[in-house]
């Protein structure tokens with residue numbers, strides 16, 4: 023009898039949770055259903071993601087006092103069983119000791135060989151200098167790692183007269199890796215006064231006593247401050263991902279977040295373990311040639327190795343595009359991108375990214391199309407996606423009449439500029455074609471994500487992917503810049519795929535099977551709640567085939583306990599899942 027009652031009440035609880043999930047708080051139309059965010063206030067960089075004893079952890083730069091950034095920022099903390107549903111934990115740590123009294127800034131986790139996770143993070147010390155500190159779990163048998171203790175030996179790395187490091191430009195330690203000689207290595211972002219970006223290298227035998235190496239791991243002139251570096255190996259033999267200290271049949275990736283452009287760039291190259299230097303295969307960022315992890319709003323990203331599913335997962339901070347006054351009014355600011363699997367593409371020249379498979383647990387109603395012709399100038403509604411403001415859409419296109427593509431002008435080298443210049447769109451024979459998402463009933467508001475195909479003079483094709491926010495909202499105060507990137511794909515041989523995750527105020531798109539990602543923030547006034555529609559369109563002068571389209575409404579995830587129900591025993595999703 024007791025068991026039956028318990029079961030019934032659990033069923034009721036999960037019904038209420040589902041009901042709550044399908045509702046949208048119209049006072050908060052921009053809060054997301056499945057993108058990570060704290061219940062309120064400011065969030066920026068993802069910090070120290072990891073999996074420990076089967077529990078995923080995400081720390082993040084969090085201001086407990088308001089919806090704008092503050093120097094005395096703390097490490098917010100949440101845990102998850104599946105990287106989709108998240109339970110809030112108390113902040114891991116806040117400013118408390120001389121070496122971080124003015125702020126606990128970004129950093130990373132390293133799992134030591136005995137399985138203990140250790141955090142290296144930047145502290146803003148009593149002199150407002152940036153220094154590197156360590157924190158360790160108080161109780162390693164607690165899988166939630168709720169308490170952290172800072173070492174009295176902090177700071178472990180600091181600017182001084184001998185090393186000449188600028189105390190305002192020395193931050194964001196990476197996950198450390200073990201070298202061939204049994205010594206740990208870690209890099210810290212920095213720059214010189216003449217804008218040489220640096221990955222300052224430190225070494226240690228015991229993880230607590232660190233010595234600066236004679237040379238940085240890598241540097242590049244005229245790139246400015248390198249924030250939030252990330253350095254990790256990728257397999258050259260398949261899509262399997264590797265633990266950070268792995269070596270063998272690998273390439274290495276160095277990612278830096280450039281403060282001067284607020285974009286995350288990466289290079290793929292070789293790491294010489296003997297000399298402790300990294301050499302990128304191609305150039306870096308000063309000539310604009312380095313690829314970006316995302317061509318939209320995405321910064322200060324960080325990866326971790328998930329040894330449960332043998333994959334590397336990428337998180338990135340997705341900033342607001344709204345004025346600070348709006349953030350203060352809504353009481354929060356900042357999202358994290360949906361976690362993405364990241365690996366080396368077959369060409370060896372580019373990274374591929376894809377939403378982690380766990381997103382499928384949120385899928386509800388599905389709409390499926392096979393082989394539809396998108397005539398020139400047509401717009402077709404995708405009916406049946408019941409929650410068009412919370413959806414996962416995957417569409418693939420095939421273009422037949424490639425010879426009708428316009429020739430790209432030699433001066434059109436900046437994809438974002440091509441996407442932004444509206445007069446160009448009328449010239450194109452092939453495209454724009456793609457998706458119109460978060461579209462209001464009368465099409466006054468919409469965000470379009472699309473491709474255009476050009477011919478280059480040497481008879482190759484150039485595929486452009488754009489995310490256009492210019493019509494996304496009647497509110498004129500937001501930043502509605504259009505984003506764009508070239509996709510390295512040959513449309514004469516391959517289909518063109520576009521996957522877009524829609525979540526109220528974020529549109530996260532993956533082009534060419536994850537070769538290009540573009541994330542945007544939008545704030546529709548009309549396209550909210552049930553007044554949100556989804557379309558496939560072709561504004562070009564030639565027809566395009568939709569080979570297939572799959573679109574799913576997504577239910578809300580449990581993100582940090584914000585969907586409060588009147589039944590308090592229903593609120594802890596993890597305890598529910600464990601029955």
Ligand SMILES: OC[C@H]1O[C@@](CO)(OC[C@@]2(O[C@H]3O[C@H](CO)[C@@H](O)[C@H](O)[C@H]3O)O[C@H](CO)[C@@H](O)[C@@H]2O)[C@@H](O)[C@@H]1O
Nearest residue numbers: 066067083091095127128129144193194249250281322
């Ligand atoms: O929270 C500190 C960590 O954030 C990083 C990278 O995002 O540096 C941020 C930075 O501050 C600017 O960015 C804030 C949001 O990230 C912004 O709101 C603030 O107004 C900016 O000043 O911190 C320094 C000092 O202000 C600045 O140079 C950076 O861009 C990361 O590097 C930090 O660890």
